[in-house]
Each structure stands twice: as structure tokens, then as C-alpha cells.
Amino acid sequence: MRTHMLPIAILLVLVVAPMAYAVLGWARTRGQRALAVRPLPAWNWRMSLVSMLLYVLAFNLVFFVQELFLVLPKALVPGLRPTLFHNNHSWSGTHPLAELFQGTGVLATLLFGIACGWWLRRENTGAAWWRLLLFWLAFSGVFMALPQLATGALLPQGDAGRAMAYLGMGESARTLVALLALVAIPLFALWLLKPLLELAGNPAQVADSGARHRYVFLAATLPALLAIGLIVPFRVPREWIEVLIVPVVVTVVGVVWLQAGAWRQARSVVGTGSRSWPIAGPLAVVLALLALFQLVLRPGIAFF
Incomplete structure (x- = not known):
């Protein structure tokens, strides 16, 4: 596949494929819906509010990780003087490795997200709010990285594109990386579904496909979409x-596949642990992080 075919592949993975997958789920679970117990349990809106706050926190922490790991390698290179900001980074001086180190942020967020997802799936005990934070950290890390890898072949001026150019990757190699990243998007979203469904406070909330779609929408999709305004x-x-563009892409890419695949988890086991959803703590941490971003990072921190 040539590079010019990548926009079609992106459209297929992010629009056509999730729609088709959702329709497949609807067809396969018709009998299940006929046997479903209604009405569904009343929804705990505190969970949605806490989920929104935790996503705001996770997104910005992961973005900070990305920018920090764009800065730190440059700070170790003689002749480069990087500065970290709340929404970007810059540097003065020249060195050939600067182009390679434009890819270290993507790598850091990807590994961070995978590590959080592995931790989350390995342990289904503990406070629900903590496991939900791990979910959003994994979500933000991976879905902040994969779209950058998927567009690296199309945007040579982007971070991933510049690192690929430094590595001497030709069109075929860059296209292969992009395709692997696109394939990983639905796989990782479906991988995260099980621990998300385990956070349900009542087994009836995830007992059938319709209930699971409702649960995923109220626990993750709606809070994440609303959180975009708080990330600004x-x-x-x-x-x-x-x-x-960054919060919109990260959010939409992930929740589209979470929502489309909610029907698939037919044997969801509600996890153990506290089901309290404290609001004051996450809100205080979000406000403290906002103050750090705007009062400390916005003027810039020089690493030289």
C-alpha cells in the first residue's frame, strides 16, 4: 500500500470498521436482547462526574509525560537547550539527534499507556476510582501515541514523521508502521473493555449487550467527550x-471503538473493592494540576 492510500485506511479503521462492528454486534445479540431484564438499574451519576474529572487528569498527565520525554533526551545532548511548556516544548541550538528525539515523546506515552493497561488488567481489586484512573491513563497514553504513528507517514513535519525521517525509513516502512498503528487501535480499545466493565457496581448494568452499551456510554464515552471542554x-x-485537535483526536479515536465493541464482552465479571466515587479529591487534584500548568509550566522551564 502506498502512502496516498493511508487516508482511506484511516477512514476505514475510524469510521467504517467500528460502524460495521457495531452492526455485527447488533445482529449477533438479538436473542440476548429479547431475554434482557428491564428496567436497568438507576445510573450513578457520581461515577460519570468522577470519570470526567479523572480523564481530564489522566489526559494532561500523559501529555506532560510526552512533552517531558521530548525535552529530557535533548537536554542530555551538547548544544541543545530545550524548554518545557504547558502545551509544547522548544529548543535552541542544533544537533542531528534532535530529529530522532522528536519520537521519544510518542514512545514514552505508548509504553506508559501499555504499562497502565497491563497493571489494570492484572489486578481487579482496590478502590474503583483508582482503577478508573488507571483505565484513563492507559487510554490516554496509547491513543495519544497511535494516531501520531498512524499519521507519521502523512505528516513528515510531525514528531513521529521527523523521527522516521532521521531513521531513514522509506515510504514502505513508514506505511507499514502506520498500518500497524491503525490495527492496534481497535485491539487496544477492546483490550480495555473488560477492566472498564468490571467497574460496574451492579452485575445487571453489564448483563447483556444493551446494558453494556449504556454502561460504556455513561461511564466512559460521555464523560470523555464532556472532558474535552475542561482540557482546553x-x-x-x-x-x-x-x-x-489533540484532545479531540485522542478522545474520539478511543471511545468510538469502546462504544462499538461494548457488545462483545459477554462474560463480564464485576470486580471487587470499594465502589465509592469521591468528587472532592479528583476535583482538587485537577485544579492543582491546572495551576501548575498555567503558573509554572506556561512561562517555560529551561533544561540547560
Whole structure:
């Protein structure tokens, strides 16, 4: 496949395939829906609110990890003087390795997200809010990295594209990386579904496909979409396309496949542990992180 075919592949993976997968689920679970018990249990809206706050926290922590690991390798190279900001980084000086180190942020977020997801799936005990935070950290890490790898062949001026150019990757190699990243998007989203469903406070909330779709929407999809507006203050001032495009892409890419695949987890086991959803703590941490971003990181921290 040539590079010019990648936009079609992106459209297939992010639009056509999830729609087809959802329709497949609808067809396969018709009998299950006929036997479903209704009405569903009342929804705990505190969980949705806490989920929104935890996603705001996780997204910005992961973005900080990405920018920090773009800066730290450059700080170790003689002749480069990087500066870390709340929504970006910059550097002065020149060194050939600077182009390679434009890829270290993507690598860091990808590994961080996978590690959080592995931790989450390995242990289904503990406070629900903590496991939900791990879920959003895994979600943010992987879905912040994979779209950058998928577009690296199309945007040579982007971070991943510049690292690929330094490594001497030709069109075929860059296209292969992009395709592997696109394939990984649904696989990782479906991998995260099980621990998300385990956070249900009542087995009836995830007992059948319709209940699971409702649960995923109220526990993850809706909170994540609403959280985009709360992420904006962490990223301003900057051009609006830069302020919005990263949280929109990260959020939509992930929740589309979470929602489309909710029917698939037919044997969800509700996990153990506390089901309290404290609001004051996550809100306080989000506000503290916002103050750190705007008061400390916004002026810039020089690493030289």
C-alpha cells in the first residue's frame, strides 16, 4: 500500500470498521436482547462526574509525560537547550539527534499507556476510582501515541514523521508502521473493555449487550467527550486548532471503538473493592494540576 492510500485506511479503521462492528454486534445479540431484564438499574451519576474529572487528569498527565520525554533526551545532548511548556516544548541550538528525539515523546506515552493497561488488567481489586484512573491513563497514553504513528507517514513535519525521517525509513516502512498503528487501535480499545466493565457496581448494568452499551456510554464515552471542554484551559494560550485537535483526536479515536465493541464482552465479571466515587479529591487534584500548568509550566522551564 502506498502512502496516498493511508487516508482511506484511516477512514476505514475510524469510521467504517467500528460502524460495521457495531452492526455485527447488533445482529449477533438479538436473542440476548429479547431475554434482557428491564428496567436497568438507576445510573450513578457520581461515577460519570468522577470519570470526567479523572480523564481530564489522566489526559494532561500523559501529555506532560510526552512533552517531558521530548525535552529530557535533548537536554542530555551538547548544544541543545530545550524548554518545557504547558502545551509544547522548544529548543535552541542544533544537533542531528534532535530529529530522532522528536519520537521519544510518542514512545514514552505508548509504553506508559501499555504499562497502565497491563497493571489494570492484572489486578481487579482496590478502590474503583483508582482503577478508573488507571483505565484513563492507559487510554490516554496509547491513543495519544497511535494516531501520531498512524499519521507519521502523512505528516513528515510531525514528531513521529521527523523521527522516521532521521531513521531513514522509506515510504514502505513508514506505511507499514502506520498500518500497524491503525490495527492496534481497535485491539487496544477492546483490550480495555473488560477492566472498564468490571467497574460496574451492579452485575445487571453489564448483563447483556444493551446494558453494556449504556454502561460504556455513561461511564466512559460521555464523560470523555464532556472532558474535552475542561482540557482546553490546560492548553491555552495557543492556536485553537492546536488547543483542540489533540484532545479531540485522542478522545474520539478511543471511545468510538469502546462504544462499538461494548457488545462483545459477554462474560463480564464485576470486580471487587470499594465502589465509592469521591468528587472532592479528583476535583482538587485537577485544579492543582491546572495551576501548575498555567503558573509554572506556561512561562517555560529551561533544561540547560
